[in-house]
Amino acid sequence: MTYCVGLSVNEGIVMLSDTRTNAGLDNISTFSKMFAVEQPGERALLLTTAGNLAITQAVWNHLQAGVWHNGLLQKLTDVPDMVVAAQLVGAAVRLVAQQDGPALAAQGLAFDCSLLLGGQIAGGPPRLFLIYSAGNFIEATDDTPFLQIGEHKYGKPILDRVLTPRTSLIEGVALTLISMDSTLRSNLSVGMPLDLGVIRTNELATCTRRRITDEDPYYRTIRDGWSQALRDAYLALPRPDFVL
């Protein structure tokens, strides 16, 4: 499994991904699931991946080599805007589906992948997309300014309750770490270390790329602090007034 979350707030884009991959519970590895495309002053994109690692790595390989789209061999370094960037990722997914789908199906395996693409290209605003295994995609909006892939349920309640487009980038980083911590606590197949990427609106560069390990002092603060905060919040709530 995997957990990746992306936020699209007024100040920019926050992306956080775990690094655990597994082929069965007895075969666990660490792979980064975050990829960056950057041309400072011109574009900054972050891609995170969930699903079958062979599929998502093939998608990334195609994107680096270039993918035929609208009659042109295009890369994320030369697409004109974020929508075309999302279309290009979708085209790469469809290419892999075409190449590997039948062989996977013959083994009884689903064509399983999903990706988050966040970033900004000069001339347009920052945007955040979720690309499905069918190659189509949805976009985060002001109503729902976050998108998740992989094991999304444990980390969703705090995002549902707190995140708005006015949330600052630094608050967003804290939120994604809390959301990840809830997931790590409840699903063994999501694991440390984490990859964090932040793109500030109109900077057209990734202002932060950070590998967060178990020893990261801030992450430890979140991990210990959030568990304690949940316990405290629970203790502070009134108890039922009806007699048992």
Added chain:
Amino acid sequence: MTYCVGLSVNEGIVMLSDTRTNAGLDNISTFSKMFAVEQPGERALLLTTAGNLAITQAVWNHLQAGVWHNGLLQKLTDVPDMVVAAQLVGAAVRLVAQQDGPALAAQGLAFDCSLLLGGQIAGGPPRLFLIYSAGNFIEATDDTPFLQIGEHKYGKPILDRVLTPRTSLIEGVALTLISMDSTLRSNLSVGMPLDLGVIRTNELATCTRRRITDEDPYYRTIRDGWSQALRDAYLALPRPDFVL
């Protein structure tokens, strides 16, 4: 979907279930998923169900009519202890699987049901079981004093962090309501009203059966209070010290 949670703490058993059933998103109904078997002073059992409603109602019908188990036609009113009670529920599940499984499979439908059985029978301690669609079961222990069926993920983090066997019954009621609230907030197919059942250790009776509606003042306190408490807990955590 459904969410049912059961706690087994030193003071007794707490069971909470939602009441929403759906056949597709456009066909939603309200059905109680909690059933009680009580012989005051002798036994008190609560059963909650998740999965295909036709299956779980058939299981309950079989249990009321009596199920052949170990060469005897037995009911939950006359099994000698909680383990045999769980075996009897499992036997009823297998009976329905035998009767309806092939016709369901012919329609491409899975044989989907799971049940929580909690309670106490004179001569033994209170026990809590989760019975699978295969008719086998697991039991809650001191290490993991809760069991869930249905949409379990959203409501698990708070239980993971707070519940111990020393948690009191009244705290347990508050916890199950918080756990349910997180689930209701994030999954539309889990819905109000709720059914609450509490069995106090050695009382051999259900000390509380309560239908909790949207208007229930305590539930409203939990619903509003928990969202606010989560937001406050998040606000109280430190922000990252690294510069973005």
